[in-house]
Structures are given as C-alpha cells and as structure tokens.
Amino acid sequence: MPKNDLTPEEAAKLLPTGVALGWGFAKPPQRGPKREMSIDQIVKKAIEIADKDGLDAVSMNRVASELGFTAMSLYRYIPSKDDLLLLMQDAACDIPLPPERPSHEWRESLREYVMGTIGIFRDHPWYGDIPIFGIPIAPNNLRIVDWALRPLRDMPLNDYEKMSIVLLLSGYARSSGMLQRDIDRAIQAGSSAEAFSGLHYSAALQALVKPEQYPNLHPIVMSGAYTEENDSENNVGNDIDFGLERILDGIEQYLDRKRTGKTDK
Structure with missing residues (x-):
C-alpha cells in the first residue's frame, strides 16, 4: 500500500x-x-x-x-x-445504513445498497440533475461506497474487481433511480401508473404492430407483456428487481469461477 x-x-x-x-x-x-x-x-x-x-x-x-x-x-x-x-x-447521501449482515447474506447486502441508492434519487429528485464530475471524494459519498464494499470485504476478489462490482451496481442504481424518479415526477404532475405501463395503448398496439414489420416484437405485444396487460407483476419496481437479481447472479457465477480457478485471463 x-x-x-x-x-x-x-x-x-x-x-x-x-x-x-x-x-x-x-x-x-x-x-x-x-x-x-x-x-x-x-x-x-x-x-x-x-x-x-x-x-x-x-x-x-x-x-x-x-x-x-x-x-x-x-x-x-x-x-x-x-x-x-x-x-x-x-x-x-447522509442516510442511515442497515446493520451489517453475515457474509453469506452478501446478495441481500448488495440489494440493500442498490435499493438505498435508488431511494436517494426518489427522496431528492434533483440529485440526478447534478452532473458527475468524477469519482466520489466527499465524506458521505465515500461512506456510501464503503457500504457497497462491506459485503465484498472477505470475498476472493482483488481491489480492482471489488470496485468494478461497485461501479456496476452503482450504475444500475443510478439508471433505475432516475427512471423511478421521473415516473414519480410525472405521477405528481397528474399522470398515472397506467400511462407508464402502456396499458391504455395495448389494443392499439396489437392492431398496429404487424409480424412482417416487427417479427420479434409482435409476439411480445400480442402476449400483453409489452404493455403489462396480463397482471400487476410486471411493474417498474419488479423490472428493477429482475434486473438486479440477474446482476447478482452474474456476480455469484464469477465468484464461483474465482473459487475454482476458472476465470478468464
């Protein structure tokens, strides 16, 4: 050092x-x-x-x-x-942090970090409007980074890998937080959750989206998944959860490969 x-x-x-x-x-x-x-x-x-x-x-x-x-x-x-x-x-960024979990609950810990970061964007909608000027260097910003690193502390990862995982999760939290923030703003301005799901446009899209022009999108539209027509399980919140779980799956697979010595050079 x-x-x-x-x-x-x-x-x-x-x-x-x-x-x-x-x-x-x-x-x-x-x-x-x-x-x-x-x-x-x-x-x-x-x-x-x-x-x-x-x-x-x-x-x-x-x-x-x-x-x-x-x-x-x-x-x-x-x-x-x-x-x-x-x-x-x-x-x-001066938010209360949850208690430290046991090391085997690292997925839950990283999930708490991502959702807590998303919460900052929702609680302070202006936060994402401030441009990024560089790496975090202010005390509370660094406290958030330290929080993200906490569940990675004892993992078989080098410092570069740990920071790369934090950057990956931070980027996901930022994009998800700003999306949710924009939805919050629109709803407060008089829009509705249905407008974001596209439910109101389901029938129109099913009539307009033809398989010849949109061969890959057409079956998704017809199933109702594109406009969340089927049920309430496909909302933005659960979209965020789904994406986060896949990121955590990838981290878990990478850890397994590290432990077995099968990582790419």
Missing part, C-alpha cells in the same frame, strides 16, 4: 472547495460582519428548496433570502454555487 505523508489539512488543499468544506478542513472566508449562519444551515435550506421546486430554483440569492440574509453573506460561508451543489449532493 503506497505511503502518504500528507496531513488532513494538506490533503484538503488538493480538493475542490465545496468538498473540503464537507470534510470540515477548509474554512470559509472570515471577512464581513459577525458570522450568524452555519454551512449545515445553508445546505439544509438549499435542499429544502430543491426538494420543493427543483435544482434550477436553487440560487445563492434565494437561499440567502429564505434564511433572512443577503447573498453576499452566504458567500462568506460557501464561495460559489458549485460548492453549494457539491455540499448538497454529499448531504443527500
């Missing part, structure tokens, strides 16, 4: 300001009148605004106004809106 002689304070200087503030090492500028706010208070208010009105509604002016201060007052704590977004993103 490479040795690193940096002090926490020296390390903080290498991070974006918003991330360094999240770690608690960087101090915001001290100029101006007596400080009467806190970074946590500002971030909490910004999240309240974003949860209610979306990420575009978050501005330094609005956050300051709702706290009873001027925008310039906020800049003495958080130097820029980009820094505020980083702090909001990290704060949204």
Whole structure:
C-alpha cells in the first residue's frame, strides 16, 4: 500500500472547495460582519428548496433570502454555487445504513445498497440533475461506497474487481433511480401508473404492430407483456428487481469461477 505523508489539512488543499468544506478542513472566508449562519444551515435550506421546486430554483440569492440574509453573506460561508451543489449532493447521501449482515447474506447486502441508492434519487429528485464530475471524494459519498464494499470485504476478489462490482451496481442504481424518479415526477404532475405501463395503448398496439414489420416484437405485444396487460407483476419496481437479481447472479457465477480457478485471463 503506497505511503502518504500528507496531513488532513494538506490533503484538503488538493480538493475542490465545496468538498473540503464537507470534510470540515477548509474554512470559509472570515471577512464581513459577525458570522450568524452555519454551512449545515445553508445546505439544509438549499435542499429544502430543491426538494420543493427543483435544482434550477436553487440560487445563492434565494437561499440567502429564505434564511433572512443577503447573498453576499452566504458567500462568506460557501464561495460559489458549485460548492453549494457539491455540499448538497454529499448531504443527500447522509442516510442511515442497515446493520451489517453475515457474509453469506452478501446478495441481500448488495440489494440493500442498490435499493438505498435508488431511494436517494426518489427522496431528492434533483440529485440526478447534478452532473458527475468524477469519482466520489466527499465524506458521505465515500461512506456510501464503503457500504457497497462491506459485503465484498472477505470475498476472493482483488481491489480492482471489488470496485468494478461497485461501479456496476452503482450504475444500475443510478439508471433505475432516475427512471423511478421521473415516473414519480410525472405521477405528481397528474399522470398515472397506467400511462407508464402502456396499458391504455395495448389494443392499439396489437392492431398496429404487424409480424412482417416487427417479427420479434409482435409476439411480445400480442402476449400483453409489452404493455403489462396480463397482471400487476410486471411493474417498474419488479423490472428493477429482475434486473438486479440477474446482476447478482452474474456476480455469484464469477465468484464461483474465482473459487475454482476458472476465470478468464
């Protein structure tokens, strides 16, 4: 393991300001009148605004106004809106983690990780609107990564393999979380769950989708599976579960091959 002689304070200087503030090492500028706010208070208010009105509604002016201060007052704590977004993103990841399970329950543990991550996107719909700037480096983000690694700790995997599995599951959680978030938004705006299943269009599609033009899709449409016509088992939630179980199956097969020494070179 490479040795690193940096002090926490020296390390903080290498991070974006918003991330360094999240770690608690960087101090915001001290100029101006007596400080009467806190970074946590500002971030909490910004999240309240974003949860209610979306990420575009978050501005330094609005956050300051709702706290009873001027925008310039906020800049003495958080130097820029980009820094505020980083702090909001990290704060949204401060969720309670389930107790650690026995090692043989690794599938359940990874399932909890994926569903917990999806929950962040649903609880804070704006979360997925913040662009990905790089690997997670803020404290709560890293706590989530550490959570994902927990059931992999004693597996016969090297560090690269462990992180690749976390990346695979994180990507699935992100895409599923944003899909579910968009459905939540649409339903809140007046749409219905049936609109997403396509149930209302089942008869029309069965008349329009001909086997000559859509030879592979036609039998799926006619069976009712395409528009979830048959029953309630084919909803988005269960689609997510099905895909996740297949990913876990793949991980399990890979572990079996590792244990028997039959992995590809």
